[in-house]
Every structure is written in structure tokens, then in C-alpha cells.
Amino acid sequence: MKVLLVEDSARLQMSVGRALRKAGYAVDVIGDGEEGLWQAESNNYDVIVLDIMLPKLDGLSLLQRLRQKGRETHVLLLTARDTVEDRVQGLQRGADDYLVKPFALEELLARVEALCRRAYGSKQTRLVIADLEIDTVAKEVFRASRPIRLKPREYLLLEYLARRAGEVVTREEIEAHLYDDSVDPMSNVVESAVCSLRKKINAPNPSPLIHTRHGLGYVLKAEPE
């Protein structure tokens, strides 16, 4: 899952960005509203964590312009403004959630997680494909009731494929949702990650779940090829 953090406080950029990355998200961090709008329009983020009081372009105006251009990305407003009017105004401009500073990091992560689920039209925290089970809260994966240990990036890839189970997911989509700007688009990180993931989930049961559609992408489904 890919998150855009638009926050002008350098310390919050550092700590919240690090927390999101540690939670397994690909995170882009931007410090002002104008660049934040450009990034939000140029990329396909699952969630945008947006401060309201930003230099150059405030968060509410950014949000309004984003919605006017038809972008449906889920937005979590993060702000020091705590009055009811502020919250109502934020939600009316198109925000999906609102969190007041100072906040508990766990709450921020939980809200981002909830918005990610909503991004894929699901409220379930347990995804099941054949004998594969994914607990999205505990970030645990089981196949044939046996636990599988995955690296954070592998887990995110599996969860992303599972949320779109049955659909062909292109390499570009995986890059856009799982990797931040630091990844070289010409690298084969996606192929490597898919290969590694495939090995791990096939270990308890050799019946393949991740299938390659040559020239198109990957699909996660129960039927054998």
C-alpha cells in the first residue's frame, strides 16, 4: 500500500514517515501544499495523510482541488485544529477521516489501515483465498493452517494481490502501490518480490496461488493454471 504524507513539520515527516514505513507502507513525504497536490495528482496513492496548515497551499484547498479533478484517493486530515467547525469543514471538503494533533501513533496506523481496506471496497480484516488466510490486523499469513513468515514488503504484495484476488494486477500497479519514489522503475524488484513470495506460500502446499499472465501481470486465485 502506498501512502502520501503531506506535512510541513520536519520532525513529523521523519517520525510519521518512519512509522508508516515500518508498518509496511510505501511512503512519499512532501513538505508543502503545492508539491503535495502535484504528487497526489501524479501518483496512485491508497491513502493521503494531509496536514491542513501547509505552506504555499493549505491542506483543505489541496483536498478541494484533488476532488474537483475527480481523484477519489482516501484522505486522512492530520491537524492541530480541533473545533467541530474545523472537522466539519474538512469532511465537507472531501476528507475521509480526521485526526487531531497530538495523536497516538497506533491510532494513526489503524486509521490508515482502515482507509486502505476501504480503498479496495472491503471491511474484512481476514482475507481467505482457498487454503490461504491473511490476518490484515495482525499482519499474519497462514497456508493450510501453517504460518508463513513474510518480509514486510512481501506481506504487502500478498495483501495487495489478495485484495484484488481474481484480477490481473500489472507490474506498474504493484510498483505504484508498494514502492516509494526511491525505487528505480527499471529494476526488477517486483519480479523478485513475486518470486520470493510465491516460494514461501507454496511451501506448505505446492498448489500454486499466484499465477503469471505474460505481458499483463499477476493474478492471485485458487484454480490451477
Add this chain to the structure above:
Amino acid sequence: MRTIRRQLTWKLLLAFALPLVFGGIAVFLSTRAALLEQFDTTLRTKALAIVAVTRQKGERVNVEVTDSLMRESDEEDAPGFFQMWRADGTTLKRSASAPPSGLPSVFGTPDRPKFWNLTLPSGSAGRAIGFKFAPRMFREEYSSSAPGEIILVVASDRNELNETLTALAFALLGCGVGLLALTVFVVPRLLRRELAPLDALAEQASHINAESLATRFPITSLPGELMPISSRLNDLLARLEQSFERERRFSADLAHELRTPIAELRTLAEVALKWPEAREPTTDRETLAIAVQMQGVVTRLLALLRSEHEQLPIVTKPVHLAPLLESVWRPFADRSAGKQLKITRSVTDEAVIETDPVLFRSILTNLMDNAVDYTPSGGTVRVEIEIGTTQFTLRVTNTCSDLTPQDVSHFSERFWRKDGARSAPDHSGLGLSLVKAFGERLGFQLEARLVDSVTVSVVVTGPISCRVREATETSLPGAEDRVDSPSFS
């Protein structure tokens, strides 16, 4: 409860009742006196009529009783009585209606007769006149004998008079009671009606609370006496509203100013606790920087509050401005050079004012800090101090990029910042508030104005010899401390 209406009601009732009672009594007494006088005049006329028909002939005295006198007194049930005595007490004549025991022999002179009340033989009340007189002599007797003295008492029934007086008393009493009852009925209603605007004012005032300070009392529709009260109440409400609004804004700004650093502290700590292996070496430095930033906000706020409450101790002494300006400027030199600012400082070597050096230094520091920080790279900063005969002028002028006259009018408001994002952690929006508060404490005036679209000037003027008000007795915690931090920007 003691109310104006109740007090007015009682006092008005009393004001009506007392004149009514005393007036009634006065009318009764004066009428009674007039009727009695009239009665006495009639009695005296009767007595004089008897005197006129009384003649002495030798030792004999004749009374030629007229028909009317006879009708009035010479019958047993007649209303009039008279009796005559010689000087030795022997009765000369008396009316048939007079009691057998005779009338009391009380007398004065014809000019000053005696009048008195008595009970008549019929048991009813009567009034009598008595005087001693000398009867007229027959013409032929003038030379032969001296006239004797005769005592005459005439009495008359006064029942009619008493009945008239009783009727008058009842009439007055009835009128008085009626008027009092009418007053008791009318006065409270009149008062309620006339005091209705006061009730409406009180009712409206009772509904005003912190959430409805925008309420205003009507003025034009009120009676003249209430207009000034309503007007003053409106003024008070306007001041309260402004004060509440200022406090709300201040609280919101303060909360906001502290929320971001607290959020920074919290997330830094939570990330470090949750993922200790990923703890950055800069975390502690950042934590300290946040603490220093928050401490700065609190220190500036306390200094501002102390100054506004006149609790900053002031020690005035001669301050040489040239070395002070040089000393204050020194820490900004590097920052200024880094931004390639063109700096001009203008102050004569002998410029001296009498003021508090610590607060004055803080004023200078804040103005320079703002000028250096907010002047765009390559801009100019000009600091001038002019000394007049009684006043000095400190003017800090610098280049600005996007200020409007509206922005400049907010300069000295607490927590006001041009940057709505409030992203510069070194500034909290309290610097010019402090300059203003310290300046006011020292008797200075602060004025900020836009010289042109790219130049802003902050001017501080004040007396060369400082006169400050004494600090108040109550003090904020730590008010005894000197403000020794050079900058509160």
C-alpha cells in the same frame, strides 16, 4: 425580595394616604370651627336681642320678649333657653324651656362673652353664651338711679350642628377610604405598566451568557431614564464580547502552537519505543529541540503576562544607545551576512536615554530578529535611533515581500503570524506583542506601517527620561525574576 416596584408602591400609597388623612382631618376641623363660629354668632345675636329688649325702670327690669324669642324659648320643648340674674344671683327672668334647676351662671362681658357646651334638659347637647351687662334705662330714670348689672345666659340645642359635623365626618371618611382603595388598585398597575421596559431589560439581561455576548439591548424604544443604562450595558457587552473573542483566539492559538511540538514529541517517542532497532541517533537532539521550542513559547507567554499585569520589575538607568545597538546586533551579523542583507545602523555616539536596559534590549532584539528573519535575501534592514529634546524615536525598516496593510495591523496581536501554516519553529508570533507590552510598560508607543508595497517600518517612540508605573502588589509566579533572555521573538 426588595424591589423598586414594591418600594415605589408602598411609598406612593403612603404619599397618597398621608395627605388624604391629614387633609380630611383639616377639612373636618376647619368646617367644624366655621360652623361653631356661625353657631356662636347666632347665639350672641340672640343674646344681644334679649339685651336690646331689656330695660331698667327704678329697681325693676323689664324684658319685652318678642314673638320670635317667645317661639324659640318660651315653650317647654323650644330649642332655645335663656336666664337672667341680678348681680346678687336672684333670677330675673328665664325662658319656659329652661331647666328647673336653672342654667349655670357663667359669664364674660358683652365684648368677650363666655361660650361653653352643656347638656340640655332634654339630654341633648347644647351650647351656651353668658355675659354680664347693664340694661338700658328708661329716659326719665337716667338721673334718678344707676343701672344695675344683669347676667344673661342664652343656650341653644346644637344637635343640628352635631349631625352636620357627623355627616361631614362620614363623607370625608368615605371619600378617603374610596380614594385609598382606588390608589391601592391603580398604583401597582400603573407602576407595572410604566416599569415594564425595566422588566424587559432585566429579562433580556438574565438570558445573556458567554455564548450570547453578541446580544444588544434596544435603546431608541426605551424611556429616557433607561437609555443611558442600556447604552452603557451595550458598551460593556461589546467590550466583553471582544475580550471573550480575544481570549478564545488566544487559547486556540496557544493550543495550536503547542499541539504540533507535542505531536512531534509523542510520535518520536512512540516510534522509538515501537521500533527500538530503528531509533535514529538524531532522536534525542530533536527531542531537546522540541523541548527548547516549547520552553520558548512558555517563557515568552509568561513575560508577556507579567508585563501586561505590570509585574515586571523596572530598574531605570542611563542607557548608552550606540554600544547597546552594537551589542544587540552582533548575534545577527552572521545570519544577516548569510542572507546578503544590506544593513544600515544610525545612532549618534552620545545618544543616551533613561530607561530599563533589560527591557529596552529585549525590544531592540525582537525588532532586529524579526527584521533579519523576515527580510528576503538581498533585502535591506535599516535601524535608526533619533534623539529629540524630550522624545526618542527607534525605527526599524526592512524590505518585505508580501505584506498588506491588513497584515501590518495585526503585527502586535498575540500569536499572529503571516504564515498561516505557522511552520517556522523559531517564531511563535509573540515577538511584537512583547515589544508592545514592554514598550507600554516603559511608557513607549509602538507603530507599524507599510512604507510602500515592499517596505515595512516599526517605530517605537518614548520619553528620553523614563517614567514607569509601580508594579502591582500581586504577582505571577516568578514575577520577581528579571527578564534576562535577550530575545522573545
